[in-house]
Amino acid sequence: MNEVMVSAEGVRKHFGRLEVLRGIDLEVRAGEVLCMIGPSGAGKSTFLRCINHLEKIDEGRLTVDGELVGYREHSGRLYELRDREVGQRRAQIGMVFQHFNLFPHMTALENVTVGPLKVKHEDKGAATERGREMLRRVGLADKVVAYPRQLSGGQQQRVAIARALCMQPKLMLFDEPTSALDPELVSDVLDVMRSLADDGMTMVVVTHEMGFAREVGDSLVFMDEGVIVESGPPKSVLTSPRHERTQAFLSRIL
Amino acid sequence: MGTAEPAKTPGRPGADTQVVPLRHPGRPRTEMQVVPLRHPGRWVAAAVVCLLAAMAVHSLFFSNVKRDGVTESRFEWDIINHYFFSTGVLEGLGVTLALTAVAMAGGILLGVVLSIMRLSPNPIVTGSSWVYIWFFRGTPVLVQLLFWYNAAYIFPSFTLGVPFGPALAHFNLNSWLTPFVAACLGLALNEGAYMAEIIRAGIISVDEGQTEAAQSLGMSRLQALRLIVLPQAMRVVIPPTGNETISMLKTSSLASVVVAPELLFRVEQIYAANYYVIPLLMVASLQYLWVTSVLMVGQYYLERHYARGAARQLPPTPLQRLRRWLLIRPDEHRWARLAHPKTVPLAGYPHE
Numbered sequence: 001m002n003e004v005m006v007s008a009e010g011v012r013k014h015f016g017r018l019e020v021l022r023g024i025d026l027e028v029r030a031g032e033v034l035c036m037i038g039p040s041g042a043g044k045s046t047f048l049r050c051i052n053h054l055e056k057i058d059e060g061r062l063t064v065d066g067e068l069v070g071y072r073e074h075s076g077r078l079y080e081l082r083d084r085e086v087g088q089r090r091a092q093i094g095m096v097f098q099h100f101n102l103f104p105h106m107t108a109l110e111n112v113t114v115g116p117l118k119v120k121h122e123d124k125g126a127a128t129e130r131g132r133e134m135l136r137r138v139g140l141a142d143k144v145v146a147y148p149r150q151l152s153g154g155q156q157q158r159v160a161i162a163r164a165l166c167m168q169p170k171l172m173l174f175d176e177p178t179s180a181l182d183p184e185l186v187s188d189v190l191d192v193m194r195s196l197a198d199d200g201m202t203m204v205v206v207t208h209e210m211g212f213a214r215e216v217g218d219s220l221v222f223m224d225e226g227v228i229v230e231s232g233p234p235k236s237v238l239t240s241p242r243h244e245r246t247q248a249f250l251s252r253i254l
Numbered sequence: 255m256g257t258a259e260p261a262k263t264p265g266r267p268g269a270d271t272q273v274v275p276l277r278h279p280g281r282p283r284t285e286m287q288v289v290p291l292r293h294p295g296r297w298v299a300a301a302v303v304c305l306l307a308a309m310a311v312h313s314l315f316f317s318n319v320k321r322d323g324v325t326e327s328r329f330e331w332d333i334i335n336h337y338f339f340s341t342g343v344l345e346g347l348g349v350t351l352a353l354t355a356v357a358m359a360g361g362i363l364l365g366v367v368l369s370i371m372r373l374s375p376n377p378i379v380t381g382s383s384w385v386y387i388w389f390f391r392g393t394p395v396l397v398q399l400l401f402w403y404n405a406a407y408i409f410p411s412f413t414l415g416v417p418f419g420p421a422l423a424h425f426n427l428n429s430w431l432t433p434f435v436a437a438c439l440g441l442a443l444n445e446g447a448y449m450a451e452i453i454r455a456g457i458i459s460v461d462e463g464q465t466e467a468a469q470s471l472g473m474s475r476l477q478a479l480r481l482i483v484l485p486q487a488m489r490v491v492i493p494p495t496g497n498e499t500i501s502m503l504k505t506s507s508l509a510s511v512v513v514a515p516e517l518l519f520r521v522e523q524i525y526a527a528n529y530y531v532i533p534l535l536m537v538a539s540l541q542y543l544w545v546t547s548v549l550m551v552g553q554y555y556l557e558r559h560y561a562r563g564a565a566r567q568l569p570p571t572p573l574q575r576l577r578r579w580l581l582i583r584p585d586e587h588r589w590a591r592l593a594h595p596k597t598v599p600l601a602g603y604p605h606e
């Protein structure tokens with residue numbers, strides 16, 4: 001068994017009086033692909049954002065590669081880390097957003113290299129070299145100097161994936177990466193994600209692409225109203241869901 | 255490109271509902287001819303404008319009046335011409351430009367700090383920024399200028415140190431607060447309040463996802479602001495800032511009340527001696543006008559620079575357009591392009 005990459009124990013999160021996460025327990029091992037499904041508002045995005053500390057959790061424990069992302073632990077206490085230190089840890093976690101969030105004032109190559117240059121203070125030549133390599137890897141070698149607005153949605157999302165990869169992360173988080181895309185562009189993005197999984201990248205993927213979850217996922221989690229209702233191997237969850245709510249959700253979207 | 259273009263093969267079978275591409279008027283390549291819409295109203299408007307312009311030109315340059323039995327040109331252009339390049343006026347212009355530059359630079363710097371404070375999670379920081387803006391926007395600039403001019407009366411000297419404790423530094427304001435410094439202070443502190451609001455509007459116009467994406471790459475809040483948010487905010491910030499600069503150029507003339515030797519003050523001094531009031535005011539206006547024109551051109555190119563990535567393709571600048579228009583081959587209907595710049599494609603001149 002591989003080491004544990006993401007571990008959540010009793011994670012809770014609320015916004016004001018709204019409880020969004022109500023005790024999430026899960027584990028993702030290195031090299032595994034975990035897919036998350038669930039209705040809108042279930043708390044999937046919030047959970048992903050908690051993993052890289054874009055949101056603070058209120059209760060429980062959430063570690064990435066054995067480390068708390070936002071805190072330092074010392075003799076039974078948690079000390080909040082400085083902005084910069086959180087940044088250093090976040091730099092090891094790639095995140096891909098539903099709406100791409102590319103930097104529109106930068107070319108594809110600049111988008112991809114800004115992290116290595118400004119966060120890791122890498123040498124310009126090396127960062128550019130790897131940036132080109134990453135863009136080639138997602139099939140956009142010819143779009144190096146294009147601005148995001150000159151690219152299709154699918155191409156933009158692939159640049160976003162390259163941008164995350166260029167930081168050489170040990171974990172990748174995907175928040176509905178294909179939900180904002182035209183149907184014919186979805187497969188390009190999924191192909192890139194599949195090849196990443198084949199290379200052994202650890203991934204947590206929120207998605208509604210059941211085909212992808214079935215073929216690529218090592219495990220599948222169904223979330224609803226802030227709790228994990230059901231989890232297991234994708235095939236068994238998708239074909240023979242045990243829980244009523246899972247059945248209802250699957251029958252609605254399939 | 256190896257295949258024949260369908261539009262060039264007339265009478266294609268089954269092509270009765272063909273889409274007609276727009277071609278040059280007068281040189282239809284398709285079966286159908288496009289007749290441009292006529293605009294008689296435009297000609298009438300143009301005629302009226304030409305008439306008014308001719309009247310203005312005549313009264314400005316070619317009409318004479320009799321003053322005390324002497325016939326002279328109405329606007330005394332020889333005097334305007336003489337004073338336009340006089341040392342006093344040019345020195346005044348220099349001070350005006352310096353005042354504008356210092357006040358705008360100070361104002362922008364202050365505005366950046368205040369706007370970032372305004373967005374801080376710390377309520378005391380937010381509150382103090384709010385109070386600053388409230389005060390400096392709520393009182394007239396003229397009053398603020400007069401206040402700084404007279405500040406040396408209230409604070410003849412100024413001591414920096416711990417309140418009720420030891421002093422760290424000591425300034426003698428009487429010698430230090432010259433009219434120029436007072437004017438700079440007054441204008442910059444006032445401008446800071448307005449720039450803060452302009453920059454804040456720019457910052458909040460940038461989607462929150464941008465900060466999130468930057469942070470997920472490991473950037474700190476300030477890095478995200480500096481590298482990702484502010485450059486994008488510039489697009490929203492520059493047009494009103496250009497406006498402020500142009501407005502500042504002329505607001506700086508208020509500094510004449512605190513005897514800062516800027517353009518209007520110098521002009522007033524000159525006409526107080528020789529009574530050429532109108533010609534000298536014309537001199538000042540023309541000086542302001544040409545500097546404003548230069549600033550407008552600068553703003554145009556600055557806006558273009560920060561539009562990178564915002565539009566799929568930047569439109570050509572007026573200069574580029576002129577150059578291309580002059581380069582058009584004679585058979586490309588140079589004059590037709592003037593009348594219908596949008597509909598006639600620039601054949602053979604791709605975007606650089």
Ligand SMILES: Nc1ncnc2c1ncn2[C@@H]1O[C@H](COP(=O)(O)OP(=O)(O)O)[C@@H](O)[C@H]1O
Binds near residue numbers: 018020038043045
């Ligand atoms: N920053 C926030 N402030 C207040 N409520 C929020 C915030 N972010 C998310 N929520 C709420 O939390 C719930 C879960 O949201 P989300 O995690 O985005 O769900 P999902 O991604 O599963 O659709 C929703 O009801 C949403 O309105």
Ligand SMILES: [Mg+2]
Binds near residue numbers: 044045046176
């Ligand atoms: Mg979501």
